[in-house]
Amino acid sequence: MKLLEGKTAIVTGAARGIGKEIALKYASEGCNIAFTDLVIDENGKKTEEEIAAYGVKCKGYASNAADFAATEKTVEEIKADFGSIDILVNNAGITKDGLMLRMTEQQWDAVIAVNLKSAFNYIHAVLPIMMRQKSGSIINMASVVGVHGNAGQSNYAASKAGLIALAKSIAQEVGSRGIRANAIAPGFIETAMTEALPAEVRKEWCQKIPLRRGGKVEDIANVATFLASDMSGYVTGQVIQVDGGMNM
Template sequence: MKLVENKVALVTGASRGIGRAIALRFAQEGAHVAFTYLSSVEKGEALVAELEQYGIKAKGYRSDASDFQAADALVSQVVADFGTLDVLINNAGITKDGLLMRMSEEQWDTVITVNLKSVFNLTKAAIKTMMRAKTGSIINLTSVVGIRGNAGQANYAASKSGIIGFTKSVALELGSRNIRSNAVAPGFIETEMTDALEAKALDEWKQSIPMKRGGQPEEVADACIFLASDLSRYITGQVLQVDGGMLT
């Protein structure tokens, strides 16, 4: 039996990178996958076709996770389309980097809204179904930056640190309902974003990591599968670092 067979999972921000890898991994392990994207309809349609090759139901939704009403409507539509919601993976996020002395209010507000408020929006909407079913797994993508901070990313670090506090609070509130809430904190993961970095900068990053390499999106997806499956049925309120030992 596959690890999340016949479970319904909702992945936000799944059109590329880590989110896309998570959606594919869940399909491979037998889950029916709903996912969101914000801009590229073509990428969304292509991902649906790729997911369906694993014999599961898949559907993409163009939705803004940072919009409270849109998030509530999204979850209602997913439940209507799939019948239930077992797993929520809050992955949507952005960066607007800059030193604090030069950071604008807009840069701060946008990152906090997209990265942190979206987690509140989707989780609040999803737990209604999970509480009725008395089961569920919420997985929030944070970052090692949310644990140790990073120069030039005060807004991003604050949003990701906030996700950790939110995750632990939800675990305490909903544990008695058999709803688990955990976070995954990726380190340096090789995606389309890192492809734009200079080779020298990439090598310096890798040399600072005990395992001497960057992580792959699929390795983050594997952590999410673990936290969604019954293999982690007695684990809640935790932050799982997928960072090659970066913060060891």
């Protein structure tokens, strides 16, 4: 039997990147997928088709994760379409980097809203459903910079640190209802964004990593699958760093 057979997951910001990889991995393990993004364009439709090819139910929802009312409406639609919500992956995120002295209020507010408030919105919306089911797994996609900070990314680091504390707090609040909450803190992961960096910058990053390489999106998806499955049934309130040992 597949690890997530018959379960339903919401993965936010999953039309591309790490979110998409997690959704595909979940689908390969028998999980039905509801994914969200700001718009479901041709790229989103392609993602929908790729996920559905695993023989699971899949639907993409155009929704602003940072909007509380829109999130409530989207979750209601997902519950009506799928019947249950067993897994929530809060993956939606943006960056607007800059040194604190030059950072604008808009840069700060935008990152906090999309990265952190969106997780509050979705957790708030799915908890009543999971509590009635007496089960559920919530996974917040954090970052190693949420653990140790990073110059020029105070807004991003603060949002990711918030996701870690949020997962730990939710784990304490609803553990007695059979609901688990954890965070994943990726390190230097090879994505389209990191591929755009100069070769010397990427090489310098890898030299700081004990495994001497960047991570793959599959590395994140594998840990997300573990946390979503019954294999991690006694794991809650944890932050798992997937960083090749970069931040020991």
